[in-house]
Amino acid sequence: EPEVTQTPSHQVTQMGQExxxxxxxxxxHLYFYWYRQILGQKVEFLVSFYNNEISEKSEIFDDQFSxxxxxxxxFTLKIRSTKLEDSAMYFCASSALxxxxxxxxxxxxLVL
Amino acid sequence: GESVGLHLPTLSVQEGDNSxxxxxxxxxxxxxFIWYKQESGKGPQFIIDIxxxxxxxxxxxxxxxxxxxxxxxxxxxxxxxxxxSAVYFCAAGYRSNDYKLSFGAGTTVTVRA
Numbered sequence: 001e002p003e004v005t006q007t008p009s010h011q012v013t014q015m016g017q018e019x020x021x022x023x024x025x026x027x028x029h030l031y032f033y034w035y036r037q038i039l040g041q042k043v044e045f046l047v048s049f050y051n052n053e054i055s056e057k058s059e060i061f062d063d064q065f066s067x068x069x070x071x072x073x074x075f076t077l078k079i080r081s082t083k084l085e086d087s088a089m090y091f092c093a094s095s096a097l098x099x100x101x102x103x104x105x106x107x108x109x110l111v112l
Numbered sequence: 113g114e115s116v117g118l119h120l121p122t123l124s125v126q127e128g129d130n131s132x133x134x135x136x137x138x139x140x141x142x143x144x145f146i147w148y149k150q151e152s153g154k155g156p157q158f159i160i161d162i163x164x165x166x167x168x169x170x171x172x173x174x175x176x177x178x179x180x181x182x183x184x185x186x187x188x189x190x191x192x193x194x195x196x197s198a199v200y201f202c203a204a205g206y207r208s209n210d211y212k213l214s215f216g217a218g219t220t221v222t223v224r225a
Contacts, residue, residue: 004155033212043156043201043215056212091155098211099144103155 002026004104006092012110013082021077021107023092032075033093033101034067036060043091049075050098082111114139114214116204122220131189133219135202138183142204144211147176147187150199150218159187159200189221197223 005024013019025032034046047057049067066078075094079086087110093101115138125131137145143164148156160171162178162185169176175188189196199218205211 006155031211035213035215042217043203043213045212045214048212058212095211098207099205100146100158100161101211101213102158103148105153105155 004092004094004102006090006104006107008107009105010108010110012112015084015111016081019079019082019109021079021090021092021109023075023077023094023104024073025075025092025094026096026102027073029094029096029102031095031098031101032067032069033095034077035091035093035103036088037091037106038088046077079109082109084111087111114142114204114206116202116214116216120219121217122222124222124224125192126224127194128191131187131192131196131221133187133189133200133202133221135185135187135216136183137185137202137204137214139204139206139214140180140183141206142214143207144205145176145178145185146203146205146213147174148201148203149196150201152198156201192221192223194223194225197221 007022032049037043047061048055064080089106091106092104095101146161147159150156162169162176173190178185203213203215205213
C-alpha cells in the first residue's frame with residue numbers, strides 16, 4: 001500500500017539554524033500539506049500546496065517558513081532561522097482529491 | 113475559523129466491548145469530517161471519513177455518525193481489541209479552504225484485557 005514518507009525521523013538543531021524537512025507524498029496525489037504537533041497539543045495546519053503554489057497557509061506559517069516541490073516526488077518544508085518554539089512533530093500529508101489526507105510518520109524537530 | 117473539540121480526553125474500555133468517542137465542531141460551514149488514529153511515535157492514520165450530505169458511514173468495525181444539527185460526530189469501534197489502543201482525533205474541513213483540517217485535541221483509548 002502506498003504511503004507518505006518523511007526524512008529525517010528526528011532532527012536536532014541549534015536555534016537560528018536552517019532546517020529542511022523532506023517528504024515524499026503518495027505518487028499520484030496532487031495536494032500536499034504540512035502540519036505540526038507540539039508535544040501534548042493538537043495537530044495544527046501549517047500550509048497546503050497545489051499546482052506548484054501555496055493555496056492556503058495559517059498564521060503560524062510566517063516568513064521563516066517556506067515550501068517547495070523541487071522535483072516530481074519531493075515536497076520540502078524549510079525553516080530559515082529556527083526558534084525554540086519550533087520544536088514539534090512535523091507531519092506531511094497528501095491527498096488525491098483534496099479530501100482524504102494521508103499522513104506521513106513525521107519528523108521530530110528539537111531546537112536547542 | 114473552526115474549533116474542534118473532543119468530549120473526553122481519555123477512555124478506558126474492556127476488550128470486546130464497543131467504544132464510542134465523541135467530538136464537537138463549531139463551524140457550520142464544515143462539510144467534511146475525518147477520524148484519525150495515532151499510535152505512539154507515528155503519524156495520524158486514516159480510519160474513516162464522512163461528508164456533510166451523510167449522517168452515517170460504516171467501515172470495518174468502525175462507524176461514524178454525524179449530527180449536523182448539534183454539530184457533533186462520533187466514532188464507534190465494535191468489539192474493541194488491544195490493537196485499538198491509541199489516541200483518536202477527529203478533524204473537520206470544508207471545500208472553500210482546500211479542506212485544511214482543524215483537529216480536535218485527541219482522546220486516548222486504553223483497552224483493558
